[in-house]
Amino acid sequence: MAIRFDGRVAIVTGAGNGLGKAHALGLASRGAKVVVNDFGGARDGTGGSLSPAESVVEEIRKAGGTAMADGADVSNFEQVTAMVERATKEWGSVDLLCANAGILRDKSFGKMEAADFQKVLDVHLVGTFYCCKAAWAGMRDRNYGRIVLTTSSSGLYGNFGQANYGAAKSGMVGLMNVLAEEGRKNDIRVNIISPTAATRMTEELLPPQALQLMKPNAITPAVEYMLSEDAPTRTIMGAGAGSFAVIKILESEGINLPESEWTPDAVAAHFAEISDMSKAKALTGAFEQTQKYVAQAAARAGIKL
Structure with a gap:
């Protein structure tokens, strides 16, 4: 039977472009009511506009789906809380959360300003915490929730010039591990996606022939599965260009010394x-x-x- 989200309410952050847009469109096409959240800033997090989110909402509605635009800055807890309250008031609940919002401020470590390190952590890691925290109580009270966070190969394996981004993305794996454990008794399943795709975040990093293979909607099936009723929990899934893999943190048997x-x-x-x-x-x-x-x-x- 096809995976559907009829009757479910989803929030997708960073959904005005790229991966988030693909996730929002995919969830809406499968019956979810979707809050399309996007601060509408530049790749480095400056500026802001509701237009990207509104454009995605219009696309969803034209296709027969249900959606609302939201411009909350995920690094502002009051705005995130208001977003969750608005969705709950309008549609009754928030059942699904895809924490996708992010920015880039790449610099080699020696040249990186403390403010750029902090801002990337504020958006990626702290912003993800804010979104989970705002949605958690409702999911717990209803004994149902599905959350997908977003990590990166930069956090899992390392990448030059991304100390801020890598630290934030690695931290999200730790957050996912703990939330998955704490959510078990209330059927809140928490997983994390490690995507690689052609977006405005990666367009300057990859050659054109690679970018054409890496469509954002190739990631969405993994996200949809991890947001479904039959989702696993505490899983790191890699996805890109049609490839899917599960990633594990392994510990050697080791030895004991006298x-x-x-x-x-x-x-x-x-x-x-x-x-x-x-x-x-x-x-x-x-x-x-x-x-x-x-x-x-x-x-x-x-x-x-």
Whole structure:
């Protein structure tokens, strides 16, 4: 059966262009009522206009869908809260959240101003927190919610000139991990997309022949799945140019050293064993790491736990 969102209310941030626009159009085409949020600023976050959001809303309505435009700045909690309240008053709930809004202020670390580092974190990481926080209570009270955050290969793997962006995007993985755990008992499922697509954020970074393969709507199916009733939770999904992959954070089996070898020299001597990934595992939570280390130490000491 086709995935549908009839009766669901979605907020998509940064939906005036690029990926957000594709997500908003896709959700609306599958029956969702969509809040098309966009501050309407330049790529670096300056300026502002409601026109991009209004244009997407017009496109949705012409196709027979239901949508409203919203110009909230996601880095302003009062504006984000007002956006959620407006959607709830108009349509009764906010069931789905796609936190996509972002800006770029790329500079090599030595040349990066503190204000540019802070602003990128404010929009990406803090703005995502604000959106989740504003929508969370309603989702919890209704025992239903689907949230998709947006990370990046820059945060997962690193990219020159993007210390601010990479830090923000990596931080969102941590936010997703915790929200997924806290949301389980209320059927709030939280996942994160790592997209690569041709948008105004990437148009200067890639050659034309690559850009033509990387359509924004190639990402939307992954987002729609992670917003659906049958969505997984606590999943990092990569998507781009028709490719889809699940990304895991793995920890090696590692070794346990006796106290007599708690020295940097011993760590250096055993580093090949420590970094052997042949038995690597994706841990399910923070406490699992603690349990693992305690079990290894207990086994060495002959202590039965």
